[in-house]
Amino acid sequence: MPATRSSRLRRTRRLALGVLAVAALLPATVAEAKPPTQVDPALMVPTLNPDFAPWSCWEAGSGITCQGSYADSYSGVPIGLECDGQEVYLSVPPASG
Numbered sequence: 001m002p003a004t005r006s007s008r009l010r011r012t013r014r015l016a017l018g019v020l021a022v023a024a025l026l027p028a029t030v031a032e033a034k035p036p037t038q039v040d041p042a043l044m045v046p047t048l049n050p051d052f053a054p055w056s057c058w059e060a061g062s063g064i065t066c067q068g069s070y071a072d073s074y075s076g077v078p079i080g081l082e083c084d085g086q087e088v089y090l091s092v093p094p095a096s097g
Helices: 005-025
Strands: 056-060 063-067 074-083 086-092
Touching: none
Parallel strands: none
Antiparallel strands: 056 063, 074 086
């Protein structure tokens, strides 16, 4: 005997309620990332290159990661090229910030 529309609807409702009940009983898992632990750059061995100071170091995974930046500036450095018979020079302004 074929199922009637109301019996299929009841079966669907029961299934939906069962799924909701199981979902409500499952523990909610939330992935929380710990803030990175800062590490004193002066403790690094070998010592960090002072040309890249200031350094920022922190624990990352199973090691320590350090980040520095290099800001060089120079003016009037010949690069070995000529343009219309004139020497070409390179200039890099100091970094802002």
